[in-house]
Amino acid sequence: MVAPIQLVVPGTLRYRALAVRVVAEAARLVSSSALRDPKDPQAHDVRHPFDTAVVSAFMEIFNNVAIHAYQRNGEGSIDLAITPGDGELIIEIKDHGQPFDLDNVVPLPSELDEHTLPEGGMGIHIAKTMLDEMTYEPGPPNLWRLCKRLPAGDHSHQGQQKTSGARRS
């Protein structure tokens, strides 16, 4: 097990993009996906399904911490420990804000049409569905633990470029 990548950011949405970029890079370390355009650092390139899943889930949990734990008040920090492993990525997200009632999340409608399209409450569903494991321990500190694994067979390619795109330097 390698040492985790550690990042501490203020508990506000202002630092979300920074954290997302770090998580996206960590995901690419595991999926070995190439950037579409390495010359465009502003691009959000998460085409690989593994990167898509990790970044999508992380964005929702970061949102949740900034909004629910810290009530958008800009106080506190979000402590990230990101561990790229052999075919898996584990992200621990720690905060010292209000605990979140995960059991009280309303499920999405079973039948979806234009009248039942939800306008909220989708974040936890996205995170949970995208990941292989998601746990939450209310605190303080509150601790989210996200785990995503590459499908069996895929992680034998770890460390190799799987696309014909530009090589990462």
Added chain:
Amino acid sequence: MASQLFDVVRSGSETKVSVRGSLDINNAAALGDEIDKITATKPERVLVDLSALELIDSSGVAALVKLYKGVRSIGGAVMITGARDQPLAIFKLLRMDKVFNL
């Protein structure tokens, strides 16, 4: 109206909204404000081009749902096109791809 996040072009009874980059909790409200203006014009048809959209979160999805419901509630038609990569994966996960005909 043009912004870093979206362009809105009105042509007769049709409005085209092009969204680019990341539509998320930090900027979805800006699109929401524009959606209010769009629905106020009672367009017959709204085209939403997501071909340049790279990332979306649940707040971004909520903004697009607001647009869809708002236009449909006044009898207009909404066509969403061009979703790919992470945004398309999110719409599929939420089963909205069927509703939006993606």
